[in-house]
Amino acid sequence: METLLLWLFYISTFYAFIPGIISRIFGYRVFRRGIGVKDFALTFDDGPDPQYTPKLLDLLNKYNAKATFFVVGSHAERYPELIRRMHAEGHLIGIHNYVHKSNWLMRPGTVCKQIQRTDDIIYGITGERSTYYRPPWGIVNLFDFSKRRHVKIVLWSAMFGDWRTNLGVDRLTEKMLARLNPGEVMLLHDCGLTLGADPEAPEQMLAALERTLEEAKVRGLNSIRVDEMIKAAEKSSLARMSFSKRLLVGLWLLWERCFHFLFRLRTVSPALPFLHYRLRAYQGHSVSLDDGTTLSKGDQVIELHIDNHQLFELGMQSRSAAQLAIRMIRRMDKDMPYLAEIIAGDDALSEAKALYGISMINRGPEKFGFTVKDMPKGLFASLTKFYLSILLSVIHPAGGARLKERSEALVPKIIVMPVSQLLDSYGQKCTGAKLHRRQAAGPEHEEDMAEAELPGAHAH
Template sequence: METLLLWLFYISSFYAFIPGIISRLFGYRVFRKGTGGQEFALTFDDGPDPQYTPRLLDLLNKHGAKATFFVVGSHAEKHPELIRRMHAEGHLIGIHNYIHKSNWLMRPSTVRKQIERTQDIIYGITGERSTYYRPPWGIVNLFDFSKRRQVKIVLWSAMFGDWRKKLGAERLTEKMLARLNPGEVMLLHDCGMTLGADPEAPEYMLSALERTLEEAGIRGLRSIRVDDMIKAAEKSPLSRMSFGRRLLVGVWLIWERCFHHMFRLRTVTPNLPFLHYRLREYQGKTVTLDRGMALNKGDRIIEIHVDNRQLFEFGMQSRSAAQLAIRIIRRMDRDLPVLAGIVARDESLAEAKALYGVSMINRGPEKFGFAVKDLPEGLFARLTKFYLRILLSVIHPAGGARLKERSEALVPKIIAMPVSQLLDTYGQRCAGTKLRKHQDAAAVLEDDLTDEELPGAHAH
């Protein structure tokens, strides 16, 4: 009996669990997220629903937004008028099986019939065959990968739990706004009749979505169909990335999330993360800062980290190191005044001696007021250099080739700034004078950058 159970475990792992992990973590043979631009994708599962889908379509039309509907075939069969309206109003219609049942619980032939039956229903209503597929709950099995020539599997990058009414419109809005970024593929539901969902939940989703679309308009973001996002992504460097490099990026980003959790990093701008920070005691050798100040072992510092996921995305969107550097400069220029405001309002942060980080740079941070110092030789310096070289090979537009050029310049350095200087320089940015002064400094740096100089690439 134990042998039989063991074999069942092996088979189920090979058939279901391992493919699911590979697709979720590394995006293998599935589409999960777009890149760059000012576009994001709204996707809706489980419909159409006669009560909520018409209101959703009205809302999308009001804001000029396009979306992708992954419809359940049996629901589409009952409400063909809603499928016709989706199609007529320019939305993409995808497949979500004929019934909402996990692919792990069906044989490969049954899954194929579910897809084909739903595909035939969509074709019979719209005259077009759908080639985009989202398995229920996003659960893929081993044989789903073999359908690549017939359908494109689409998962998501942002899920909010909007099928539960206890989440409420306010909390759902907060979660959606926190993930309102270019390239995001948002998962929402326009039907609450699925097992485990609350029938009234789409009411709260519609309220949160309206506020999200209003904010998207303010930020200059727009919702597009998944197929348009895929076409744009296929033109990006990410689409040409080898599976080995994708694996490296996936593992690296998992480590990033673990690091943030372990060390309880806080984020300067949670809605669009770039700078993270934590308060701790300095443990290194004495470092001389500006204003005649020295940083000694035991002094309290605000340690800063650049968001590596953002660095990776910037790298994928940039055609050169100079363009990548300019993106980083602009984000630093935006986040440092916000950080100054946070520090000014938090007594424990304001009492810290310095803002501190480690970065692989040649020049750049000094334009923002940081002192740039050599990292003392030792095990920490060697490990940091090794880590940052891997990081740079991932985010740099030239990839690993960058490491072969001027490798002697790729050394980690300390960047530090007295907290008093942070507050003086950035605390009054809204006053105008210092804002213009700092913008001029950033402009000089942009003009001065070459492909051999890359500010950023901060270590953990």
């Protein structure tokens, strides 16, 4: 009996658990997120539903938004007029199995039959085959990867728990707005009949979605179909990465999440994160500040960190080092006044002596009032240089070639600024500003800007 249980454990681990972890963390053979600067994707699972799907289609039509529906085959078979309407109104129709059952609980042949049967139903209604597939609950098994030539597995980058009514419209709206970013693939549900869901939950989803679409309109963001987002992503540098580099990026971004959790970083602009910070006691050597004071061990500092995910995306979207630097400078320029506003409104932060960070390649921070200082030689400096060298090779448009060209310049530096100087420089600019408005601005055309060096990747 123990041997049988052990074999079942091994089989379930290799059949389901490990493939699920690989796809979720590293995005192996699945699509989870796009790279657009103005587009995001709304995706809806479990429908169609005769009560809520027509309301959803009306709402999408009102805001000229296109979406992707991963339909349950048995529901599509029951309500063909809704599938016909989705197709006629320009939405993408994907497969969500014939019945809403986990792939972990089905043999590979059964999963294939579920997909084929649903595809046949969609084809019989619309005259078009579906090549996009989302397994129920996003759970993949080992053999799902082998079906890649026949269907494209689509997961998501943002999930909100909209299948439960206890969340409430306001909280759901808040969660959706916090993830209303370019490239996001949002998971929502237009049917509440799935096991574990509340039947009335889609009503709350529709109310929160309307608020979200209204805000997207203000920010100039558009909801597009997943196939359009995939085509854009396939043209990017990311799609041409080797698996080893994709693995490195996945590990790096996983470390980003762990670091944020462990050290409780806060974000200047949560809806479009770029600059993070935390209050801590300074532990380094004494540093002279521009205001004549000295930063000493034990003094409170506001430690700054640039968001690794945003840094990676900016690197992938940039055609040159100069363009990457310009985009980083512009993002930093938008966040600095709001950082000053946050500090001014927080007694603990305003009592800190200085802003502090570690930077690599150091033309740029002076623009914002930072002073660049050499790091004392030692183990920390060596480890920091090693980490930032890997970081730069990942996000820099020239990749590892940049390290060979300018290896002597890749020296980590301290960037530091008295908090009083930040408040004096930016305090008047941000008085009375509405924080959410900063999220409306998107990347501008950078080609007409003068060339600049990469201002630095801050160490985690």
